[in-house]
Amino acid sequence: MSTVSVAALSPGLLPLWRALHHRLGSGRAVWLAQSGNDRQAHLVAVEARDAAARRFRVLAGGTLPADTEFADLDRFRETLEGSDGVRAALEAARLLTAAWPTVSHTRESVSRAFNRLSSSVHECRAVLSARADLDLENAGDVQIFAAVIDGIRVGAAELKRILHREAEQSRNDITEQERTLFDKTLTGDTRRHLAARIRNANELVEAMNERLARVRTASDVAVQLEW
Known part of the structure; x- marks a missing residue:
């Protein structure tokens, strides 16, 4: 391939060549910047995904799955315990989603559900005061029901x-x-x-x-x- 020198270009083509070179340079700079942004966005998304998977595992490792009376609880646990990776957590989460496809999880729905739970715990606490201690424990943005009976902490x-x-x-x-x-x-x-x-x-x-x-x-x- 022959190399074209700037001096060999005619005076009429020189401005066009310079403009093209400038655009190519600018485009390369934009592409590099965009690639850098994409890589950064990808890293942020991966970190958010991994954090969500870890959070899901923490909650799923407690009493919540059993408290939901999930019909396919054994399969859920086998799926989650089959690997400590993100894929296993995602598959387990999909099982829960498939079990309750119509349950709303908006902020308003969650807030109403929490109010109903608090009211139920308050009523049951008075009835079971001589047998068990009932409480709602904070786990970040999640409220987890817990009871102490005979000195043992159990779920619902x-x-x-x-x-x-x-x-x-x-x-x-x-x-x-x-x-x-x-x-x-x-x-x-x-x-x-x-x-x-x-x-x-x-x-x-x-x-x-x-x-x-x-x-x-x-x-x-x-x-x-x-x-």
Whole structure:
């Protein structure tokens, strides 16, 4: 390829060449600047993505997944624990999104949900004060429900399971206690009461027969009671 010198150019072409050279230089500068901006924007986006994945893992590692009563919880955990990379976190997040596609997550929706949660916790706290301590813990921009029961910190799902088990056990205990009370106390009292009434009746019949034995009708017929 031959090299064109500036001196070889005609006077008419020289200004055009200089303008073209200037534009090419300016375009290269713009391209370099744009490339630098794109690379910087890419790095910022990657950092934001990685931070979101780490944040998601922190929240998903607590009680929140179980508290949602997510039907495919085992698959969710397997997906998230299959790798510590961003892809696994993204796949796990997609499972949650697919499970509740119509649930709004706007700031207003989240605020209303938090108000409902706070109201429910306040009501339940009064009912369960003798059994468990309920609280809403701050985790950045997220409020996480937590309960302490028997000195152990649990989430909503585990608290529900414990209380349900205790309620079932209480019903069984009450039924057994009532059965025992009936067998040992009520039935015994009733049996003793009926036995006493029968003895009294027998004694009354015997006493009446003794009296009737001394009495005869005009036809010299004796009368006796049978019990």
